[in-house]
Amino acid sequence: xxxxxxxxxxxxxxEERAARRERWERVGRFDAYVAERERKQRRLVAVCxxxxxxLVVLSALFSPGLPKAEAGxxxxxxxxxxxxxxxxxxxxxxxxxxxxxxxxxRTDTDLDAIRARYVAGEVEELRLPRxxxxxxxxFLGAKVGTYTLLGAGLGSLGDLIQPSPTGRAFLQMFTAxxxxxxxxxxxxxxxxxRHVIIQPPRFVTRRIRRQAKEGGAFAPATLGAMxxxxxxGVTQAMMLLAITSGSAxxxxxxxxxxxxxxxxxxxxxxxxxxxxxxxxxxRFTKVAAVGIALIALLTLDAGLRLANSPVTFAAxxxxxxxxxxxxxxxxxxxxxxxxxIEARSTGYSPSTVSVVAGxxxxxxxxxxxxxxxxxxxxxxxxxxxxxxxxVDLPAQRPGEIRxxxxxxxxxxxxxxxxxxxxx
Amino acid sequence: MTKLKLVxxxxxxxxxxxxxxxxxxxxxxxxxxxxxxxxxxxxxxFDETRIELSQIExxxxxxxxxxxxx
Numbered sequence: 001x002x003x004x005x006x007x008x009x010x011x012x013x014x015e016e017r018a019a020r021r022e023r024w025e026r027v028g029r030f031d032a033y034v035a036e037r038e039r040k041q042r043r044l045v046a047v048c049x050x051x052x053x054x055l056v057v058l059s060a061l062f063s064p065g066l067p068k069a070e071a072g073x074x075x076x077x078x079x080x081x082x083x084x085x086x087x088x089x090x091x092x093x094x095x096x097x098x099x100x101x102x103x104x105x106r107t108d109t110d111l112d113a114i115r116a117r118y119v120a121g122e123v124e125e126l127r128l129p130r131x132x133x134x135x136x137x138x139f140l141g142a143k144v145g146t147y148t149l150l151g152a153g154l155g156s157l158g159d160l161i162q163p164s165p166t167g168r169a170f171l172q173m174f175t176a177x178x179x180x181x182x183x184x185x186x187x188x189x190x191x192x193x194r195h196v197i198i199q200p201p202r203f204v205t206r207r208i209r210r211q212a213k214e215g216g217a218f219a220p221a222t223l224g225a226m227x228x229x230x231x232x233g234v235t236q237a238m239m240l241l242a243i244t245s246g247s248a249x250x251x252x253x254x255x256x257x258x259x260x261x262x263x264x265x266x267x268x269x270x271x272x273x274x275x276x277x278x279x280x281x282x283r284f285t286k287v288a289a290v291g292i293a294l295i296a297l298l299t300l301d302a303g304l305r306l307a308n309s310p311v312t313f314a315a316x317x318x319x320x321x322x323x324x325x326x327x328x329x330x331x332x333x334x335x336x337x338x339x340x341i342e343a344r345s346t347g348y349s350p351s352t353v354s355v356v357a358g359x360x361x362x363x364x365x366x367x368x369x370x371x372x373x374x375x376x377x378x379x380x381x382x383x384x385x386x387x388x389x390x391v392d393l394p395a396q397r398p399g400e401i402r403x404x405x406x407x408x409x410x411x412x413x414x415x416x417x418x419x420x421x422x423x
Numbered sequence: 424m425t426k427l428k429l430v431x432x433x434x435x436x437x438x439x440x441x442x443x444x445x446x447x448x449x450x451x452x453x454x455x456x457x458x459x460x461x462x463x464x465x466x467x468x469f470d471e472t473r474i475e476l477s478q479i480e481x482x483x484x485x486x487x488x489x490x491x492x493x
Contacts, residue, residue, distance in 0.1 A: 191463075194461050195461055197460060197461065199440060199459070199461065200441075202444075202457070205441045205444070208441075209441070209445050230441070
């Protein structure tokens, strides 16, 4: 049998052994330093997240003064909450990756180089270079600015393509269904909901990737602006909401609020290049999905009201709980029934007026500080309320006439009842 | 050149598809990569003499997704 040749370990001198020991100790110190730094960053991110969540809760609790005057403003708080949580979605990871490519960031390669120098004893001080916040801020600033302009454009487009209240009603209902599908996609209810996500064309994504790699002084801001070509599902839903607002101002406010709300978390993740992990991502996704679903339900309700549907949340609520008692029209001197309805910032008051069947009626809509309520949709006709606007109603058969503001957010009813009957 | 379709699991949105294409096309030997978030697939065109399928699958896994032959 052949003898196996085993190599005897080379004897090291005491100096060599000391140098090896020193290197291993340096490796240990460096790795411990990096681990502790990352732990501190994660703690800071967690504190900031708790702070952001606290701000959201506080603003929700103490915002009764937030008027629902302007159409769409009631949605902005929900848009804010969705944006803050949507900032944690995974498509953020790709935008963060673009940012990291374009700016001077500490990469794993740099970390390896610093580690090698420290372990070799070329560097004595154990310190990692600080991250530079300016590129991240430029990126986010350009992103928010571009999306705000986009929102204004989409709102204007919505104004152009919604010539009639009926058209707006159907667009709102379509938007609501799209947003519900987006929420169901986020919750991974069924693979079919993946189809609501619109993927940008390949030439767009190639261009963005090339821009990220080319770098340059203006790269962060350019990339931030180009993220408008990479909307994730949540952003696409918000863009549709901007269209349905039919207003450049509200469309701009919607996308401004949303992208600004995504910024704090994006900044933290981009600045620290910290991964929060799948658990937090899953939680953020669920909260964002709930936010989108709530906005979708509000939008659907508005669309149904605008379409004169008898089924709205207010109608369901009135059928379960006793709604406001109708106010009966008074008899005018000329024999015409009269009722005064105030267009307030919080809706129409009284919301339900009763008139007697078979007799004409005169409805006086009075400007009482209303916002979108001053744009009245009555029997398919758009009427602008100026100080006091009179709508003449010829004699009607028993039944109900519904009306709403032009956005469908606030509505009212005229109950036509038989003489002597209670409404 | 070999054309192959892989099933990719774990993508969250269309931007994930973009990051996969970006990473794959950086690999030497990969001529083209087309990832579809909707179909959850990646179509890769690569030179078998320069890169193996296992390296492509390994890269996709390193990005946090699962890859398997269609």
